[in-house]
Amino acid sequence: MTLNAQVPPGTAASTPPRRLAGTLGPAAIVFMVVAAAAPLTVIAGTVPLGIAAGNGPAFPASYIVCTVVLMFFAVGFTAMSRYIPGAGAFYTYVTEGIGRHAGLGTAFLALISYTAVQGAVYGYIGAAINDLVTSHGGPSVPWWLWALLSMAVVGVLGYRHINLSGRVLAVLLVCEVGIVLVIDAAVIGQGGGDTGMSTAMFQPSEFFSGAPGIALIFAIAGFIGFEATAVFRDEARDPERTIPRATYLALLVIGGFYALSSWAMVSAWGDEGAVELAGTNPEGMITETATEYVGSVAGDLVQILLITSLFAALLSFHNVLSRYMFSLGNSKALPRQCGLAHSKHESPHIASVVQTVTAAILVGVSALAGLDPVTEVFAWYAGVAAVGVVALMVLTSIAVLVYFRRTRADTRIWNTVIAPAIGLIGLLALLYMTIRNLPLLVGGSTTLAAIIGVILLATFAGGVAVAVMRPHAARIDTTTDNTLEKENI
Template identity: 70%
Template sequence: MTTDALLPGATAAGQEHHKLAGKLGPTAIVFMVVAAAAPLTVVAGTFPIGIAAGNGAAFPASYIVCTAVLLLFAVGFTTMARHIRGAGAFYTYIAHGFGRHAGLGSAFLALLSYTAVQVGVYGYIGATLNDLVTSHGGPAVPWYLYALVMMAVVAMLGYRHIELSGKVLGVLLICEVGIVMVVNIAVIGHGGGDAGLSSAALHPSEFFSGAPGIALIFALAGYIGFEATAVFRDEARDPARTIPRATYAALLLIGGFYALSSWAMVSAWGDDDAVSTATNSPATMLTETATRYVGSVAGDLVQIFLVTSLFAALLSFHNVLTRYIFALGNTRALPRRCGRSHVRHASPYIASVVQTISALVVLVACVLAGLDPVLQVFTWFVGAASVGIVILMTLTSAAVVVYFRRTKFDTRRWHTLIAPSLGFIGLALLSVMTAVNLPLLVGGSDTLAAIIGVLLAGAFLGGAAVAVLRPHAGRQDSDSDSEKEISR
């Protein structure tokens, strides 16, 4: 017996490997999905926009609303995870609820959405690294060179066993959350600015002032990636327990961290000054807050950890995308080779290479088109991804209700009907708001918003077309303890 035969995922020589393996606990998976949310990036980039363009000093309440809606979504989502053993998350759950055509449509929409947000982050990290180097006297180089270096590192880590990525993400996440918490504690310890600690988020009239819909959209964008807990099912130590625990923990940590940090930022400046600062100096608001309350070293650390935050998001999205590709390869929606796992690392190594190539192609297209890395690549692509992912969550909530009403595998009304239905209503409203305000998310262009809408719809229809043209694509083995296959 060889050494490789003893490792997770190894099989006899000459056989193909189509299984992933790992012993990830809730903590490791939480690191994966919270890192994808890029907390420091949200604090530095989204908070000022939400305060300035949304509902001002009451913006922190938007995170409480979004967390409540997503907790309702998580009830049905985690209940589904206990019954459905597939690791395709959105795609698998929607397929079990609405059938193979809707499932594959959702899979291709997910691939487009997550690829878009990943490429957007490549643009942001390239520009951020260039600014960091030049601000310290270094040479100015094209942003895409930094992006390519980051892509190579992500590709290396994504090729290897998932536990290596988990350890890297754990360290990076602690750093970025740690510096923000230091600033939060300093602001609270000082009692806020001259006006004291803000109470605007506690007053409904303040929340509904300005543009609360815009505030909710930008707040919701900060949760992208939390739902990916189910994608790591095959690599979890005890999926039935680990996935639900990780989902709730990630959601509560993200929502609590954002609500606290946005409230601290508003309090640091005062209700009125926070709005004016967010409007006039959005890019430097966090750095100025850190410098003002902690010191210049904290301001420098914010700039450094912003880079590591973006890198952590890239690695997380890469891992999510490769597991979608892996699942689609194993169900023959994509070439079967995409569903192979590495003998030694038990990783989706071919899917990882495919994902790296796809991101490279899109990034090169952006460079050739001469797009600005932040104002266009990051803004446009993340805006498109936000619409796609909210739609996927909405469809998943509906699929949970349909699945359990049809199969009766779980008859608990709160878990399978009431909470998922309430989550569906909340997410449907957010989907409409996001779609209507898409032009704002992509720089105010109605034409560009229309093009993005067509691309998102085309991805879904393309997946459905694959289901029609390839009758065996997307069919899965026993994904439920009681249900043996998707027959539609």
Template identity: 65%
Template sequence: MVVAAAAPLTVVAGTVPLGLAAGNGAAFPMTFVLCAAVLLLFAVGFCAMSRHVPEAGAFYAYVARGLGAAPGLGSAFLALVTYTAVQAAVYGYLGATVDALVQHYGGPSLPWYLYAAAALLVAGVLGYRHIELSGRVLGALLVAEVAIVLVFDAVVAVTGGLGPGRSTALFVPSQFLSGSLGIAIMFAIASFIGFEATAVFRDEARDPERTVPRATYLALVLIGAFYTLSAWAVVSAWGDADAVARASTDPGTMIVTTITAVLGPVGGDLAQILLVTSLFAALLSFHNVLARYLFALGNAGTMPAALGRSHARHASPHAASLAQSCTALALIVVFAVTGMDPVTQVFAWMAGTATLGVLALMALTCAAVLVFFRRTRADTRIWHTVAAPVLGLAGLIACLGLTVANFPTLIGGSAALAGVIGGVLVVAFVAGMVFTRVGAAHSGTSRPPVTGTTRPAGTDLQEDLR
């Protein structure tokens, strides 16, 4: 689920050319290694604390247990906005990509939002049913998209590609530090969005105390290695200078052109089709993540209680899934009515919002890990509870600073728009904190546990905290 959310082929097709063109050039592949290292440091504390957080609220639950109910609910509201934004970005990109594919094979030109609405319907049906069905669909799509890229990587590694030979730029410090390293890090860190969602699915895991940490580490290592290898193969296929030039002139079709040149027309056609399935896999994964956030909030009494109920047959958060589908449909309607471009506006603006939001959430979670273990002494391992979280927090703050500094570039160069988007994220966090205070003042006690859910009675997070 989380590897599918990272959309491996979409990153290779969309992010890698942008990183080559606007980041640190041919050395961009090494940026994935740097970002993976920072996120692995974050994951050490995240996984150590996972055995002490029985709720399936991910960032919300971690921040609440470490920093308190108000920051926790603020993080929940921030996460809802963040993941809604990334899902909206995928809808825009998916709609435009399907339209281009249909026209490529001689079909009619239709508005992007019709394809997006069709994808929403399919994702909604799968999200309503048991998680295993979504898992099977995502597994099949994931294997297909990863396979085509790995075949391409292998051919380039063996033959040396079409250019002067295999690239070594990623191992040269001067090249890694050249160009705009800040923008390179910003694009690379955005490519990992979704790995942290392992904790969201702990209710449906057979043995969450073991499998959540294992899945988190494995997802990070696999995603990081795949991105690094594939980005290196793209550079090596053309040669350092030519790869950067091609990425600068035509980033949108660079990967399809490259795969076609290396694997032939059949490989290029498969890449185009699998890019669509990659986007849908990411869409379905984020749909499930958002549904489980709403489920956790409904279960804790901070959202309508109906959202915290699970389906009697499918054991899925069906009400939360339906609510999430309605929210996504409303956004698609707004984008369509306002005439926003699906790529340069919907995708760029929403992806930028998600990048900033996820970095802020991870930094808050890192701080919560440090405070939680300092206060409870539930785990006394220095590396897991102090050293790695401190290093991870420092790395995340650095990445967050670089993202804020380069944020206008990520969303098209508008400082005013960057300020508005940043303001929305801040307002979401503050609104969650205020909601907690107002709810506590009016009720004095937490709501009773919601019945008819997959959660056992007595696990209301706010009640535990109070």
């Protein structure tokens, strides 16, 4: 589904643009995706939890397993991308493959899932900034004030041209990845701890010990946002080549970086020592590792760069969400004003403002409810996102298989049947484990887990209801290029 309305001759000057523009190459898009994955945040927060609650020193192998599953998924995802131009990503795939009703249900599910991710990160960044300020003698202020300040900066950048966000994310990403790689090099260069470099991740028996299902849930959370390769299609320099390259490269970079860095973290303390430290001081594990192997300056840098990592994730998810709203505005599923592009910045400026307001409401409600920014805001909203995003990928996998089965647009058996089917099986297993372990992800409350499940199902059903009540929303015209939206109905 393209994002541009068909404009009658002679009216172009007076008609607001409905198409985004940019010259993003594979590297720039990978920056967006990897920044959304928040590498330092994952290493500092998720990895210790995966080690402590998952399969211990073998946890790094979980990233390899998830990378393999998602690479299979990406084969069909990128094969179908050339037939689905537009910035809706998962929901446009489901619309083409399964149908308009399921497509809008997927769109609404994506909106709530990525909004939940943003809410989680706003809680974390508010607490992280306050900790940094107070540790250097500054005053302690409520976490939500820092969150709203961060939100204002994200909102300004999101309003501007995408190339500005790309440059900001590139700088922040290089810094946070750089410090982690320095730590990795120091650990590997010194041969790890007293017991040497860990071999647990290479032993199947170790991988299946403990709770490998929980380990895989924490691991898959590190890949949230890689869908952005397709979301930025309209702003890519050469979409048909850029999007597939960016998708494969992003998955390999994310998976390889996490596997290497988590392996170095385990090796720094030894198998038993890593599990003990991850259980007793998960939030300080990366800082202690940096201080022990690089020096106290590195420990301070990690604390600062953790904040920039969180900010980069917020900016990237803001851009993804505003483009979802932009696409839905053009498809008439949301008010059409959301589908307007800024005449100067060529950005989804109205969708960006709406997204900022939505995030502010979420932070405000969390603050009024007195939720802890880390143990409740971050943990609970991340739990919502974990289930929602894996469900999105399952729906997209089904859509890919159905689409190529029905249209025969691509007859390559590997690209359209075998690889997507293997990816679907792997994702279904991940979804099952995520749902089964959701109570653990939200503090052990089965009641809260059930509420989250109801909210996600109700949101999907809400999208289906919009499709029923608005018959012209998100329809695809297959008479021209198979992708033009019926704007003149």
